[in-house]
Amino acid sequence: MRWTSFLLLLILLGLPASLRADNRPNVLVILCDDLGYGDLECFGHPSIKTPHLNQLAAEGIRLTSCYSAAPVCSPSRAGLITGQTPTQLGIYDWIPAGSPMHVQKQEPTVARLLKDAGYQTGLFGKWHCNGKFNSAEQPQPGDMGFDYWFATQNNAAPTHANPTNFVRNGKEVGPTEGYSCQVVAGEASKWLEHRDPAKPFFALVTFHEPHEPIASPAALVETYPDADKKGEALYYANVTNMDRAVGSLMETLKRLKLQDNTLVLFTSDNGPETLDRYPNAWRSHGSSGPLRGMKLHIYEGGIRVPGIVRFPGHVPVGIESDLPVCSLDILPTCCELAGVELNDTSKLDGTSLVGMFEGKTIQRDKPLFWHYYRAYGDGKVAVRDGDWKLVALWDQGEVKPGAAYKKGDYPLIAGAKFTKFELYNVTEDIGEKENVASQHPQVVARLKKALLAKYATATANAPDWFSEAK
Template sequence: MFAFCSDSAVFARTTMRRLLLLLLGLWEAQSRAPSRPNFVLIVADDLGIGDPGCYGNKTLRTPNIDRLAEEGVKLTQHLAASPLCTPSRAAFMTGRYPVRSGMASQTRIGVFLFSASSGGLPNTEVTFARLLKDQGYATALIGKWHLGTHCHNNTDFCHHPSSHGFDYFHGLPVTNLRDCKPGAGSVFTQAVRVLVLAPLQALALALVTLGALRWLGLLPVPGVVFLVLLLLAAALLGLLLCFLHFFRPLNCFLMRGRAVSQQPLSYDNLTQRLTADAARFIRRNAERPFLLVFSCIQVHTALYASKDFAGKSKHGAYGDAAEEMDWGVGQLLNVLEELQLTNNTLVYFTSDQGAHVEEVTPKGERHGGSNGIFKGGKGNNWEGGIRVPGLLRWPGVLPAGVEIAEPTSNMDVFPTVAKLAGSPLPEDRIIDGRDLMPLLRGETQRSEHEFLFHYCNFYLNAVRWHPPNRDHAQSTSIGRNEGRSEGAIRTHHSVCKAVAAMPVNI
């Protein structure tokens, strides 16, 4: 009996000791693990929802984007807040419709085209980068910004990423345009023809007509009139030549922080350079929580690809650029895996708007992507202009291989990221985005968005309504914009179309 009790006591003590050691190990592991996730937010430029393989494309090779869908959640009704770069990115950064922040233009030009533009994302707006920086996150934006730089002079940097919560910036302060790449054509051709060439032709006609009348003796035209007309023609021609000569160096350049690092921009290995810098940022901050916004330059025109990708796709220059962009996504995923950060990093992939289906080179080659079955594209509020890829991966937290067909918005990233980082949302303004986590984790089956509004610049153009008692959302036009799309330059300048005359199920 005594031996039995003794053995039982030894067994109990041993078991208790093992349990204590196990609990201690779990506590130490928990204390070593970061309490908040890292964020890698990848935004493609002008990538259509019909381009990635995970959304049905059978010929473009996008294995790394597809990997995010396989290992995470795929949103099939993910919507950009605007079909144009600048307002869409403003909504993404702030979680608010661009009309609330003043980033919805009241003119035909809906985006920033020049580095000297005085407009930009107001300092009164709160970005998710600013919230996370206040929570101790390292923050970086690498790639395209397109939300302004200066207010009053070239030293205030009031709209620069560093004024909106980003510790580190390396990329384009404005955007990538065909005018930035020699031989790629110009988005300003039509505007130049209207603003400069037409007046030049009128002046030339006036000179010839007046000269003929004077020579025939029908009208005594003073010589000073010819001189004035010649000076006007020379001034217009000089203006045209100056614009064409100086646009590239003055508007197409890279910045690192607040300093210009390359002017004019060189496309040689550009994706490799930016991707390598993004990987270095992750490595530098592997021991602390970080936010990386990797804002891809591709696949906006001017299209480019390094020698490893040029001519390798089945879709010409556009396919080459898309496949190189996918490679960059894979490099970032590999770095996370190498540093054992995969399970503690939320990766999000999207595009700022739909593919620019009307983009055609001077030689007639199509340089726009695919919006799949959806009508329209960049620059209009048809479904193809605003429905974009939406992929989220966080192993162990989000389910793998799940599709969600509820209406969601790129504005939803703001409250989702803020809440996961432990930051309260600003209480002095309306936040239009909704926390995605309950929907992503299957805790609810319906999106919190009953309505999603779509603007053509400043004007309400369409609305998506998801009635509480119905399974399908509906889209309907609010008011027709009488403007019409007239090719690349017009589309760049945001001439939108109404989405439909009658409600349609989505």
């Protein structure tokens, strides 16, 4: 059943007052890595089996206009935890080990705000918000509000099978047994079992799957005999294995009688990896479905991702919503649910979705905004407002996509000039096939003004990590 945003807003149930008192809701955010818009069975994949996520969607809302904060991992994660456009944080690209780039300690995060309000907070999985991981030289997850953390700097190493690079609360864990998603879900489940039951919790579970280097259980690989391309069955099994880990988390909530007062949000950090970008990506058979582009694109395939929200008794079940939402919305949504007043919202780019739960119209003060200077092609910036999406192209040519921020890149970012603009009605034209800029000059002018203003604000105080001491 498909509802328009307007009908959804009218019919969604209101939140009881108890959620703003002692019985505040728990929050579980599940973030996948490089999971494409079309990679789940409930989002139309013809082969991959995801029964637990199918059930999650059947018990809540399938979000068909759900966006990440960026088309690449570190900026997307920085945006999720801060509610801010990653560029204004200085998180311009993925963060290699040892890089000076990091989310700075003074930035408010959803974990710190909720922790200060009495929540227990935990991070489980991929961190990727600093280069000097588990070092006093840069803030670590514990400095950013997570009072318990079990994480890696970037990918599970050497692969998803028996990873050896986890750190728990500052101490190296060493070899682990099992596949990364099960290791992560198991750690989160243990934390949930031993937490203080008198306090609400915020848990951020960040699976490494299905990012390379992919490893999948042989028994699951064998369930995809028709996947005959090199690495295809490995990828399909990897998504199914992640689905099993989601199922184990939901079973933990049920066993601990937490499922009825826990808001569960499931999404991905960006679109799917491409096969030809680097040699080890031969297992990356992700799908962006009907969307244009993939990871590292500013077009929909890079930023529109699967989204599911489950909140029993507070949102309808088994429906579909085309309301544009973004991972930037997680911080203000969680804060409103927890009764946390945000004194300064001037830097926030997300919007609380609680109004949607209460049947009110959501008003964004500014359009959704994305920037990635190393995106494929000339399209580097985009905004979405309602049905409309404007893509801004620059005149610098293509900078090697996904190569990471380097010395000398900052002038490209700070001095960017945008010479052409493309306009798409992404409600009617989800694949961005028809540029209708010439037919709607007033829409272009309005969105161009908003885009350039936000770009100027985002870059005004953003750091150059290779010339400033940070």
